[in-house]
Amino acid sequence: MMTPPFPSAVIFETSRMVARRVDVADAAIMHKVYGDPAAMRWVGDGKPLDLAQCERWIEITQRNYVARGYGMFALVSRDSGSVIGFCGLVHPGGQAEAEIKYALCREHWGKGFASEAAAAMLAAASSDFGLPLVIASTAPENVASHRVLLKAGMRRGPVIPNDDGTETYVFIWRAGAGT
Numbered sequence: 001m002m003t004p005p006f007p008s009a010v011i012f013e014t015s016r017m018v019a020r021r022v023d024v025a026d027a028a029i030m031h032k033v034y035g036d037p038a039a040m041r042w043v044g045d046g047k048p049l050d051l052a053q054c055e056r057w058i059e060i061t062q063r064n065y066v067a068r069g070y071g072m073f074a075l076v077s078r079d080s081g082s083v084i085g086f087c088g089l090v091h092p093g094g095q096a097e098a099e100i101k102y103a104l105c106r107e108h109w110g111k112g113f114a115s116e117a118a119a120a121m122l123a124a125a126s127s128d129f130g131l132p133l134v135i136a137s138t139a140p141e142n143v144a145s146h147r148v149l150l151k152a153g154m155r156r157g158p159v160i161p162n163d164d165g166t167e168t169y170v171f172i173w174r175a176g177a178g179t
């Protein structure tokens with residue numbers, strides 16, 4: 001496992017993108033993604049984030065780099081050099097297991113970027129961060145995310161009942177388990 005902070009801004013590379021650590025200059029593009037009601041429909045309470053919340057999230061992420069060596073990362077298109085979204089590993093509410101999260105600018109949906117980023121992030125979870133297990137949680141209706149997670153190598157896990165009568169689907173990835 002790497003000693004925090006991660007010595008390079010680049011976390012992983014694929015044929016179409018580079019994932020790098022976020023910085024304060026990413027606040028506006030983060031707001032474009034997480035301020036979009038359609039993108040936030042399946043995230044947390046479903047409410048879009050304002051710019052100040054995005055700036056705070058970047059500060060928290062930078063603290064996570066120091067504490068854990070990982071957090072959320074910006075996905076930069078090799079073609080345009082622009083940030084097209086975010087992908088990373090977080091511990092919502094202090095949960096023990098690292099959870100993979102991702103979100104893209106709407107114009108990049110449906111092009112396979114999420115699956116590509118998720119698969120590369122899971123590989124980095126093991127090889128760079130020493131994590132043997134990563135989970136993901138989704139709403140049952142979020143079929144697009146289910147496809148992304150399965151394509152990235154995760155397996156269906158338990159269905160968790162929520163206090164409000166809804167359910168959460170859990171997906172599991174284990175290092176060395178294969179796809």
